[in-house]
Amino acid sequence: VSGPPAALCGVLGHPVGHSRSPAMHNAAFGALGLDWRYVRLPVPPERFDELVRALPASGYRGANATIPHKLAALRAADDATPAARAIGAANTLTFEDGRIEADNTDAAGLVDALARPLAGLRALVLGAGGAGRAAAWALREEGAEVAVWNRTPERAAELAADLGVRAAERPAAAHGAAPPDLLVNATAVGLDAAAGHDEAIASLGLDGAEPPPVVVDLVYRGDGETPVVRWARAAGADVVEGLEVLVRQGARSLERWTGRPPPLDVMRTAAANSAPET
Numbered sequence: 001v002s003g004p005p006a007a008l009c010g011v012l013g014h015p016v017g018h019s020r021s022p023a024m025h026n027a028a029f030g031a032l033g034l035d036w037r038y039v040r041l042p043v044p045p046e047r048f049d050e051l052v053r054a055l056p057a058s059g060y061r062g063a064n065a066t067i068p069h070k071l072a073a074l075r076a077a078d079d080a081t082p083a084a085r086a087i088g089a090a091n092t093l094t095f096e097d098g099r100i101e102a103d104n105t106d107a108a109g110l111v112d113a114l115a116r117p118l119a120g121l122r123a124l125v126l127g128a129g130g131a132g133r134a135a136a137w138a139l140r141e142e143g144a145e146v147a148v149w150n151r152t153p154e155r156a157a158e159l160a161a162d163l164g165v166r167a168a169e170r171p172a173a174a175h176g177a178a179p180p181d182l183l184v185n186a187t188a189v190g191l192d193a194a195a196g197h198d199e200a201i202a203s204l205g206l207d208g209a210e211p212p213p214v215v216v217d218l219v220y221r222g223d224g225e226t227p228v229v230r231w232a233r234a235a236g237a238d239v240v241e242g243l244e245v246l247v248r249q250g251a252r253s254l255e256r257w258t259g260r261p262p263p264l265d266v267m268r269t270a271a272a273n274s275a276p277e278t
């Protein structure tokens with residue numbers, strides 16, 4: 001007779017049916033021989049704090065937070081890592097010794113997925129939402145020269161002032177006359193499969209632009225290449241897809257909760273094959 005799992009983890013979101021994290025983490029627990037279970041935790045914003053506080057007593061060791069809870073996750077924590085504090089948002093909560101610790105593994109996950117030295121590179125981040133903040137902070141920490149462009153310029157200016165990076169008025173002139181070495185799409189552009197390719201590239205100010213040697217698209221979809229990935233590959237750029245960044249942020253969370261080395265290949269396969277719940 002199988003009893004309840006030895007420990008629980010979950011993803012807090014609203015909605016959360018689209019999340020690939022349960023498939024990815026459950027496959028990892030299985031590969032590590034851990035009797036742990038990772039579940040979806042749908043929760044509306046007004047009930048977030050109450051639910052998070054109840055999780056440790058219900059057997060939870062950790063949780064991920066996704067849209068719209070990343071700011072609330074940081075606020076609900078007793079301690080936060082320098083990454084979570086600087087970015088102003090958390091995607092990972094760890095429950096330990098009666099305390100809640102917040103981390104932001106989107107930042108380290110991006111650096112892990114890039115898997116190359118970043119010091120001195122000119123990096124252009126498109127987007128100044130939560131993902132843009134995590135990317136800009138992570139790249140700056142690694143010693144890159146970071147410029148951020150955003151559709152709404154005030155948000156890019158605020159991010160730049162908070163994190164000590166540059167705000168770019170136009171993507172094409174982010175580093176003056178010098179072209180960037182690396183571009184990260186941290187906007188939601190490309191998420192909508194119905195929107196046109198050219199329209200998506202134009203909305204990022206990239207029409208007619210030559211892709212830099214390395215391009216990351218944080219956006220991922222189940223149905224083939226995103227516009228930014230297609231644009232970059234057509235010019236021979238080295239592409240890092242959003243799914244790899246998802247796997248790497250998940251791997252960092254898993255390692256924090258279990259203390260075990262994450263089985264990356266198992267997590268990659270599970271994330272790639274998991275069909276979002278409808």
Ligand code: NAP
Nearest residue numbers: 127128129130131132151152186187188203218242245246
């Ligand atoms: P967010 O806080 O809502 O920010 C959305 C960003 O997209 C803003 O910068 C917004 O610009 C921009 N944007 C939206 N529509 C646009 C358009 N038509 N043209 C130009 N810019 C547009 O969201 P987020 O949490 O930062 O996430 C952004 C994306 O990253 C999402 O697609 C998410 O799935 C992805 N993501 C992936 C990972 C991963 O692990 N792969 C992790 C985190 C996020 P304005 O400020 O002008 O509205």
